[in-house]
Each structure stands twice: as structure tokens, then as C-alpha cells.
Amino acid sequence: MIILGIETSCDETAAAVITDKKEILSNIIHSQDHHEEFGGVVPEIAARAHLKTLQPLVEKALNEAQLDLHQIDAIAATGGPGLIGGVIVGTMFAKGVAASLDIPYVAVNHLAGHALTVRLTDEVEFPYLLLLTSGGHCQFLVVEAPNRYKSLGSTIDDAAGEAFDKVGKMLGFSYPAGPLIEREAEKGDASRFKFPRPLLKGEEHALNFSFSGLKTAVRRQIESFESLSQQDKSDICASFQLAILEIFKAKATRALEHCKDLKIPIRHFVLAGGVAANQVLRTHLEALCREKRVPFVAPPAKLCTDNAAMIAWAGIELLNLGIQTPLDFAPRPRWPLDEGE
Numbered sequence: 001m002i003i004l005g006i007e008t009s010c011d012e013t014a015a016a017v018i019t020d021k022k023e024i025l026s027n028i029i030h031s032q033d034h035h036e037e038f039g040g041v042v043p044e045i046a047a048r049a050h051l052k053t054l055q056p057l058v059e060k061a062l063n064e065a066q067l068d069l070h071q072i073d074a075i076a077a078t079g080g081p082g083l084i085g086g087v088i089v090g091t092m093f094a095k096g097v098a099a100s101l102d103i104p105y106v107a108v109n110h111l112a113g114h115a116l117t118v119r120l121t122d123e124v125e126f127p128y129l130l131l132l133t134s135g136g137h138c139q140f141l142v143v144e145a146p147n148r149y150k151s152l153g154s155t156i157d158d159a160a161g162e163a164f165d166k167v168g169k170m171l172g173f174s175y176p177a178g179p180l181i182e183r184e185a186e187k188g189d190a191s192r193f194k195f196p197r198p199l200l201k202g203e204e205h206a207l208n209f210s211f212s213g214l215k216t217a218v219r220r221q222i223e224s225f226e227s228l229s230q231q232d233k234s235d236i237c238a239s240f241q242l243a244i245l246e247i248f249k250a251k252a253t254r255a256l257e258h259c260k261d262l263k264i265p266i267r268h269f270v271l272a273g274g275v276a277a278n279q280v281l282r283t284h285l286e287a288l289c290r291e292k293r294v295p296f297v298a299p300p301a302k303l304c305t306d307n308a309a310m311i312a313w314a315g316i317e318l319l320n321l322g323i324q325t326p327l328d329f330a331p332r333p334r335w336p337l338d339e340g341e
């Protein structure tokens with residue numbers, strides 16, 4: 001089966017062609033750059049840019065795969081959650097193609113795309129424990145099937161990627177700031193500032209996250225300087241990143257213990273979503289999993305951040321279960337993963 005995948009839920013317009021044999025024939029991503037001057041994504045600008053970019057991008061993806069549209073067996077597009085304007089653009093395009101070629105259409109939950117990518121890149125069996133950490137989400141899930149997820153906990157305020165982006169903005173970095181903070185942190189002293197690690201103690205929020213207090217502490221620290229030297233910036237990045245790493249490590253330890261206590265037979269610990277591109281985080285969590293004797297898997301960094309190969313793959317997984325989406329599907333700005341497909 002050859003499937004065309006489309007992703008338009010945030011500021012990346014993406015199209016990919018993949019096969020059910022896990023071959024990525026093309027995977028094209030166009031990152032919109034008009035948002036930089038605003039320090040974040042502007043929904044209306046994003047929607048208009050998707051509208052302009054999507055069709056030529058799909059043509060490019062087909063060209064690269066050396067296929068024409070008639071050779072596609074199915075089409076999958078992100079149906080939510082995300083910025084509604086963009087999701088509508090992708091959904092309408094996919095429905096139009098499906099209707100005119102009379103092929104199956106699948107509306108994919110963007111988070112399922114992130115969650116299932118490891119099954120495209122690696123041999124990963126259900127059930128697995130997933131730490132999904134991106135610009136909009138931060139949660140632990142048990143992935144039982146492509147359309148069955150159990151949430152164990154999530155952030156009660158900001159997502160981790162959002163914290164990276166906001167701290168980056170305070171330091172004058174461009175958006176998205178995650179990769180820039182990671183690079184800057186390499187030159188910094190992580191022990192210089194002791195930033196808080198919220199929700200590490202107590203049972204009530206054992207598997208939840210909170211990053212807003214950490215972000216505020218970084219803001220206060222920045223405001224306490226009259227002017228910041230390059231070294232100050234590097235030290236703030238390193239100290240901030242260390243706080244995030246320690247939070248993730250402590251929470252992952254508890255999530256693994258939780259699965260053990262409840263006898264949830266997880267086969268892997270999977271790290272996914274844009275923040276999973278962070279090499280230091282991967283190394284830390286891999287070491288933890290080695291200690292706990294649970295195989296650790298994370299997709300290659302370029303498949304952690306938003307892309308359409310993950311949407312196409314989730315489409316294949318759902319089609320393999322006999323699931324397709326009727327053409328009257330309404331795009332969903334909110335779409336929790338643990339509520340079904």
C-alpha cells in the first residue's frame with residue numbers, strides 16, 4: 001500500500017509518501033518563517049501559508065517518490081488537535097483527493113502520529129510506555145494499540161517545548177528555541193543557577209508535570225541582571241535544561257515504577273514529540289532505562305519534530321485495523337488521545 005500523508009496542524013506544512021513496508025519514499029517539510037518576528041505562531045498567518053504551500057508541496061512529494069497521484073492507494077491528514085485554520089486546509093485537501101480518486105481517507109490525531117513513529121522506524125510492540133513531549137503537549141501514555149491509549153499523567157500548565165520556546169524568547173532567541181537552547185547549553189555551567197523542579201514530591205501529581213513555575217523562575221533570574229553576557233545566557237540555558245532533564249528523569253522513574261506496580265506489561269519506553277529531538281534528554285533517559293532494564297526507543301531526531309511521514313504511518317496503522325474516516329469528518333482543534341481514534 002502507498003499512502004500520502006499531510007500535516008498542517010501548526011507552522012509546518014508537510015507532505016510525505018510512504019509504503020506499508022515502512023519505506024519513506026519522500027518526506028518534505030516546509031517550515032513557515034513568517035512567525036519569527038512575532039516570537040510565536042500566528043494562527044491566521046499560518047492558515048494562509050498552508051493554503052498557499054500545500055498543493056505545490058504535495059506535487060514535490062509525489063515527484064520525489066517518482067509517483068503520480070493516481071498511484072496513491074490512500075490519503076491521511078492530521079484532523080487535529082492543532083490550530084484549526086491549518087487543520088481545515090489539510091483536511092479539505094485530503095478529502096478532495098480521496099473523493100476524486102475514490103480512495104480511503106483517514107483523519108489522523110497528530111499526537112498518534114508522534115506516538116506511532118517508533119513503529120515506522122523500529123520494531124516496537126504494544127503495549128509501550130510513551131513520554132510524549134512537544135510544543136503543545138507533555139504526557140505519559142500507555143500505548144495499547146494504534147487507536148487505544150491510556151493517559152497516566154500530563155502537564156497541568158505549560159508543555160515542555162513551550163517552556164523551551166518561552167525561555168528562548170526571553171533570551172532573544174528565534175522560534176522554535178529548543179534546538180538553540182540545547183546548543184547554547186553546551187557552553188554553559190549547569191550548576192550556576194538552581195532553578196525549581198516543580199511537582200517532584202508528593203503522590204497527588206506523581207505523573208503530572210508543571211513547567212510554568214520553572215519558566216517564571218528563569219524570568220526572574222534574567223530580570224535580576226542589568227545586562228546579560230553571552231556566558232550568562234549559556235549558563236541560564238544549561239541550568240534551565242538541567243532542571244528539565246531532572247524533572248523528566250524523576251517522572252520517568254515513577255512512570256516505570258507505576259507500570260511495574262500495576263503489572264502493565266510494557267515492552268519499551270518510548271520518547272517522542274519535538275522535545276525528543278534533544279540529544280541530552282535522549283541520553284539521560286536511555287541511561288535510566290538501561291538501569292531499569294526496559295528497552296529505550298526514540299525516533300531519529302528529524303522524525304521527532306512535526307512531519308508528514310508520521311501522519312502517513314499512523315494512517316497505515318489505522319487502515320490495517322480496518323479504520324477509515326467518513327468524508328463528513330469535522331476537524332478537531334482539541335482531540336485527546338485517550339478518547340479513541
Ligand code: KG4
Binds near residue numbers: 164276
Ligand atoms: O512536535 P513538535 O514539532 O510540534 C508540536 O507538535 O508541538 O514540537 C515542537 C517543539 C518546540 O517547542 C521546540 O522548541 C521543541 O519541540 N524542540 C526542542 C528541540 N527541538 C525541538 N526542545 C528541546 N530541544 C530540542 N533539540
Ligand code: ZN
Binds near residue numbers: 110135273306
Ligand atoms: Zn507535533
